[in-house]
Amino acid sequence: DAGVTQSPTHLIKTRGQQVTLRCSPKSGHDTVSWYQQALGQGPQFIFQYYEEEERQRGNFPDRFSGHQYPNYSSELNVNALLLGDSALYLCASSRTDRAFFGQGTRLTVV
Amino acid sequence: GEDVEQSLFLSVREGDSSVINCTYTDSSSTYLYWYKQEPGAGLQLLTYIFSNMDMKQDQRLTVLLNKKDKHLSLRIADTQTGDSAIYFCAESMEGTYKYIFGTGTRLKVLA
Numbered sequence A: 001d002a003g004v005t006q007s008p009t010h011l012i013k014t015r016g017q018q019v020t021l022r023c024s025p026k027s028g029h030d031t032v033s034w035y036q037q038a039l040g041q042g043p044q045f046i047f048q049y050y051e052e053e054e055r056q057r058g059n060f061p062d063r064f065s066g067h068q069y070p071n072y073s074s075e076l077n078v079n080a081l082l083l084g085d086s087a088l089y090l091c092a093s094s095r096t097d098r099a100f101f102g103q104g105t106r107l108t109v110v
Numbered sequence B: 001g002e003d004v005e006q007s008l009f010l011s012v013r014e015g016d017s018s019v020i021n022c023t024y025t026d027s028s029s030t031y032l033y034w035y036k037q038e039p040g041a042g043l044q045l046l047t048y049i050f051s052n053m054d055m056k057q058d059q060r061l062t063v064l065l066n067k068k069d070k071h072l073s074l075r076i077a078d079t080q081t082g083d084s085a086i087y088f089c090a091e092s093m094e095g096t097y098k099y100i101f102g103t104g105t106r107l108k109v110l111a
Helices: none
Strands: A005-007 A010-013 A019-024 A031-037 A044-049 A053-056 A064-068 A076-078 A087-095 A105-109 B002-006 B009-013 B018-024 B029-037 B043-050 B056-057 B061-066 B071-076 B085-093 B106-108
Touching: A005 A087, A010 A019, A019 A087, A019 A105, A031 A076, A044 A064, A053 B071, A076 B029, B002 B085, B009 B018, B018 B029, B018 B106, B029 B061, B043 B056, B043 B061, B043 B071, B071 B085
Parallel strands: A010 A105, B009 B106
Antiparallel strands: A005 A019, A019 A076, A031 A044, A031 A087, A044 A053, A064 A076, A087 A105, B002 B018, B018 B071, B029 B043, B029 B085, B056 B061, B061 B071, B085 B106
Protein backbone atom coordinates (compact mmCIF):
# COMPACT_ATOMS: atom_id res chain seq x y z
CA ASP A 1 0.00 0.00 0.00
CA ALA A 2 1.62 3.22 -1.20
CA GLY A 3 -0.34 5.41 1.20
CA VAL A 4 -1.32 8.92 0.12
CA THR A 5 0.89 10.21 -2.68
CA GLN A 6 1.19 13.80 -3.86
CA SER A 7 2.90 15.35 -6.85
CA PRO A 8 4.98 17.31 -7.41
CA THR A 9 6.95 17.52 -4.15
CA HIS A 10 8.19 21.02 -4.83
CA LEU A 11 7.05 23.75 -7.18
CA ILE A 12 8.06 27.34 -7.90
CA LYS A 13 5.58 29.62 -9.65
CA THR A 14 5.42 33.29 -10.51
CA ARG A 15 2.78 35.60 -9.08
CA GLY A 16 -0.33 35.60 -11.29
CA GLN A 17 0.24 32.11 -12.67
CA GLN A 18 -1.95 29.08 -12.17
CA VAL A 19 -0.95 25.79 -10.52
CA THR A 20 -2.35 22.25 -10.33
CA LEU A 21 -1.43 19.87 -7.52
CA ARG A 22 -2.28 16.18 -7.57
CA CYS A 23 -3.16 13.58 -4.97
CA SER A 24 -3.73 9.82 -5.05
CA PRO A 25 -5.54 8.56 -1.95
CA LYS A 26 -4.69 5.54 0.12
CA SER A 27 -6.12 2.31 -1.28
CA GLY A 28 -9.76 1.89 -0.23
CA HIS A 29 -10.25 5.56 0.65
CA ASP A 30 -12.99 7.47 -1.17
CA THR A 31 -12.69 10.91 0.43
CA VAL A 32 -9.98 13.47 -0.25
CA SER A 33 -9.37 16.68 1.67
CA TRP A 34 -6.91 19.48 0.97
CA TYR A 35 -5.14 21.62 3.55
CA GLN A 36 -2.83 24.62 3.34
CA GLN A 37 -0.03 24.83 5.90
CA ALA A 38 1.77 28.17 6.03
CA LEU A 39 5.20 28.27 7.63
CA GLY A 40 4.98 27.91 11.40
CA GLN A 41 1.23 27.30 11.37
CA GLY A 42 -1.12 24.37 11.62
CA PRO A 43 -2.88 23.08 8.50
CA GLN A 44 -5.98 25.00 7.39
CA PHE A 45 -8.86 23.16 5.70
CA ILE A 46 -9.43 24.17 2.08
CA PHE A 47 -12.11 21.72 0.93
CA GLN A 48 -13.12 18.08 0.77
CA TYR A 49 -14.25 15.89 -2.14
CA TYR A 50 -16.46 12.85 -1.96
CA GLU A 51 -18.13 11.06 -4.89
CA GLU A 52 -16.61 13.63 -7.25
CA GLU A 53 -18.40 16.51 -5.52
CA GLU A 54 -17.12 19.23 -3.21
CA ARG A 55 -18.72 18.30 0.11
CA GLN A 56 -17.45 21.06 2.36
CA ARG A 57 -15.31 24.14 1.96
CA GLY A 58 -13.17 26.18 4.31
CA ASN A 59 -12.60 29.91 4.26
CA PHE A 60 -10.66 30.11 1.00
CA PRO A 61 -11.41 32.28 -2.05
CA ASP A 62 -12.79 30.97 -5.33
CA ARG A 63 -9.28 31.06 -6.77
CA PHE A 64 -8.92 27.69 -5.06
CA SER A 65 -10.82 24.95 -6.86
CA GLY A 66 -10.63 21.20 -7.08
CA HIS A 67 -11.70 18.07 -8.76
CA GLN A 68 -12.09 14.42 -7.89
CA TYR A 69 -11.94 11.66 -10.49
CA PRO A 70 -13.87 8.35 -10.52
CA ASN A 71 -10.75 6.57 -9.22
CA TYR A 72 -10.88 8.95 -6.18
CA SER A 73 -7.70 10.81 -7.11
CA SER A 74 -7.94 14.57 -6.79
CA GLU A 75 -6.50 17.84 -8.02
CA LEU A 76 -6.18 21.21 -6.35
CA ASN A 77 -6.06 24.22 -8.68
CA VAL A 78 -5.05 27.71 -7.64
CA ASN A 79 -5.50 30.61 -10.06
CA ALA A 80 -3.94 34.07 -10.03
CA LEU A 81 -1.27 33.06 -7.53
CA LEU A 82 -0.33 35.50 -4.78
CA LEU A 83 2.87 35.58 -2.75
CA GLY A 84 0.74 34.61 0.26
CA ASP A 85 -0.20 31.33 -1.41
CA SER A 86 3.31 30.05 -0.69
CA ALA A 87 2.81 27.11 1.66
CA LEU A 88 2.89 23.35 2.07
CA TYR A 89 -0.26 21.88 0.53
CA LEU A 90 -1.34 18.66 2.15
CA CYS A 91 -3.75 16.08 0.83
CA ALA A 92 -5.53 13.75 3.23
CA SER A 93 -7.57 10.69 2.39
CA SER A 94 -10.10 8.91 4.54
CA ARG A 95 -12.93 6.45 4.46
CA THR A 96 -14.49 6.90 7.89
CA ASP A 97 -13.05 8.89 10.75
CA ARG A 98 -9.28 8.83 10.40
CA ALA A 99 -7.45 10.91 7.83
CA PHE A 100 -4.05 9.92 6.49
CA PHE A 101 -1.87 12.63 5.03
CA GLY A 102 0.53 12.70 2.13
CA GLN A 103 3.99 14.25 2.28
CA GLY A 104 2.72 17.47 0.78
CA THR A 105 3.63 19.78 -2.11
CA ARG A 106 5.81 22.75 -1.20
CA LEU A 107 4.61 25.68 -3.36
CA THR A 108 6.74 28.80 -3.55
CA VAL A 109 5.33 31.85 -5.31
CA VAL A 110 7.90 34.43 -6.39
CA GLY B 1 -16.04 29.47 17.38
CA GLU B 2 -13.40 27.08 16.24
CA ASP B 3 -10.07 27.35 18.00
CA VAL B 4 -7.47 24.84 19.08
CA GLU B 5 -4.58 26.08 21.19
CA GLN B 6 -1.23 24.53 22.05
CA SER B 7 1.92 25.72 23.74
CA LEU B 8 4.64 26.42 21.20
CA PHE B 9 7.69 24.67 22.62
CA LEU B 10 8.65 21.81 24.92
CA SER B 11 12.14 20.59 25.75
CA VAL B 12 12.81 17.34 27.62
CA ARG B 13 15.78 15.07 28.31
CA GLU B 14 16.05 11.69 26.62
CA GLY B 15 14.39 9.01 28.72
CA ASP B 16 12.04 11.44 30.49
CA SER B 17 8.30 11.66 29.83
CA SER B 18 6.90 14.42 27.63
CA VAL B 19 3.44 15.89 28.09
CA ILE B 20 2.00 18.00 25.28
CA ASN B 21 -1.19 19.90 26.03
CA CYS B 22 -4.04 21.15 23.87
CA THR B 23 -7.26 23.03 24.54
CA TYR B 24 -10.20 23.21 22.20
CA THR B 25 -13.34 25.28 22.21
CA ASP B 26 -16.05 23.23 20.54
CA SER B 27 -17.79 20.89 22.96
CA SER B 28 -19.42 19.04 20.09
CA SER B 29 -16.10 17.63 18.92
CA THR B 30 -16.47 13.99 18.09
CA TYR B 31 -12.89 12.86 17.59
CA LEU B 32 -9.61 14.33 18.78
CA TYR B 33 -6.33 13.45 17.13
CA TRP B 34 -2.60 13.74 17.62
CA TYR B 35 -0.37 14.07 14.57
CA LYS B 36 3.44 14.23 14.33
CA GLN B 37 5.28 16.25 11.69
CA GLU B 38 9.00 15.90 11.09
CA PRO B 39 10.93 18.58 9.15
CA GLY B 40 9.89 18.77 5.52
CA ALA B 41 7.39 15.95 5.90
CA GLY B 42 3.63 15.46 5.99
CA LEU B 43 1.55 14.57 9.02
CA GLN B 44 1.76 11.17 10.66
CA LEU B 45 -1.31 10.05 12.62
CA LEU B 46 -0.13 8.96 16.08
CA THR B 47 -3.37 8.24 17.88
CA TYR B 48 -6.91 9.46 18.30
CA ILE B 49 -9.63 9.35 20.92
CA PHE B 50 -13.39 9.41 20.67
CA SER B 51 -15.03 12.13 22.71
CA ASN B 52 -16.85 9.70 25.02
CA MET B 53 -13.52 8.29 26.25
CA ASP B 54 -11.32 9.63 29.04
CA MET B 55 -8.08 7.86 28.24
CA LYS B 56 -6.41 5.83 25.56
CA GLN B 57 -3.04 4.09 25.77
CA ASP B 58 -1.01 2.89 22.81
CA GLN B 59 2.49 1.61 23.64
CA ARG B 60 4.50 4.69 24.74
CA LEU B 61 1.62 7.07 24.07
CA THR B 62 -1.14 7.97 26.52
CA VAL B 63 -3.95 10.35 25.60
CA LEU B 64 -6.03 11.97 28.34
CA LEU B 65 -9.25 13.84 27.63
CA ASN B 66 -10.96 16.20 30.08
CA LYS B 67 -14.23 17.10 28.42
CA LYS B 68 -15.30 19.49 31.17
CA ASP B 69 -12.22 21.67 30.67
CA LYS B 70 -11.96 20.88 26.93
CA HIS B 71 -8.37 19.78 27.54
CA LEU B 72 -6.47 17.08 25.68
CA SER B 73 -2.97 15.85 26.46
CA LEU B 74 -0.46 13.50 24.90
CA ARG B 75 2.08 11.82 27.13
CA ILE B 76 5.12 10.17 25.54
CA ALA B 77 6.90 7.80 27.89
CA ASP B 78 10.68 7.24 27.66
CA THR B 79 11.09 10.05 25.12
CA GLN B 80 13.74 9.40 22.46
CA THR B 81 15.67 11.76 20.17
CA GLY B 82 13.59 10.40 17.29
CA ASP B 83 10.53 11.89 18.96
CA SER B 84 11.81 15.39 18.22
CA ALA B 85 9.19 16.90 15.89
CA ILE B 86 6.16 19.17 15.84
CA TYR B 87 3.02 17.69 17.37
CA PHE B 88 -0.43 18.85 16.31
CA CYS B 89 -3.71 18.18 18.00
CA ALA B 90 -6.83 18.32 15.85
CA GLU B 91 -10.55 18.01 16.34
CA SER B 92 -13.39 17.00 14.09
CA MET B 93 -17.10 17.25 14.65
CA GLU B 94 -19.85 14.88 13.66
CA GLY B 95 -21.63 16.15 10.61
CA THR B 96 -18.65 18.08 9.33
CA TYR B 97 -15.74 16.63 7.50
CA LYS B 98 -12.90 18.97 8.30
CA TYR B 99 -10.21 18.83 10.92
CA ILE B 100 -9.36 21.91 12.97
CA PHE B 101 -5.68 21.92 13.87
CA GLY B 102 -3.77 23.64 16.60
CA THR B 103 -0.64 25.66 15.85
CA GLY B 104 1.60 22.78 16.89
CA THR B 105 4.05 22.15 19.73
CA ARG B 106 7.71 21.78 18.84
CA LEU B 107 9.23 19.03 20.98
CA LYS B 108 13.00 19.02 21.38
CA VAL B 109 14.60 15.99 23.02
CA LEU B 110 18.02 16.57 24.52
CA ALA B 111 20.49 13.68 24.58
